[in-house]
Amino acid sequence: MAAALNIDQPRASKLVAAAVTAGLVRREADQADGRRALLVRTPAGRRVSARIHAFRQEVYAEAMRDWPAADRAEFARLLAGFVESLGAITR
Numbered sequence: 001m002a003a004a005l006n007i008d009q010p011r012a013s014k015l016v017a018a019a020v021t022a023g024l025v026r027r028e029a030d031q032a033d034g035r036r037a038l039l040v041r042t043p044a045g046r047r048v049s050a051r052i053h054a055f056r057q058e059v060y061a062e063a064m065r066d067w068p069a070a071d072r073a074e075f076a077r078l079l080a081g082f083v084e085s086l087g088a089i090t091r
Contacts, residue, residue: 001039024048 002012016039019025024045030036041049064072 019045 001016002009005012005015007015016025019039020027022044023042025039025041027037028040030038064075067075
């Protein structure tokens with residue numbers, strides 16, 4: 001988790017503990033590696049994720065409401081490429 005978020009291990013542990021306490025995720029044993037635990041979103045966690053996603057979509061739509069459709073499509077294409085490239089260097 002720390003590597004995925006690009007933060008130190010103690011901070012990641014605190015964030016995970018808070019998410020577990022809030023009921024947003026649960027830990028499950030990793031069947032492939034007994035030393036590891038997997039984090040699985042709970043129904044409450046999925047609802048929060050959906051609300052965050054919807055909020056972001058609303059904000060982006062508002063910010064680009066006056067953009068021509070072709071510009072919005074080009075921006076989406078470029079942003080997707082950027083995110084893919086960013087993910088490749090942060091793994």
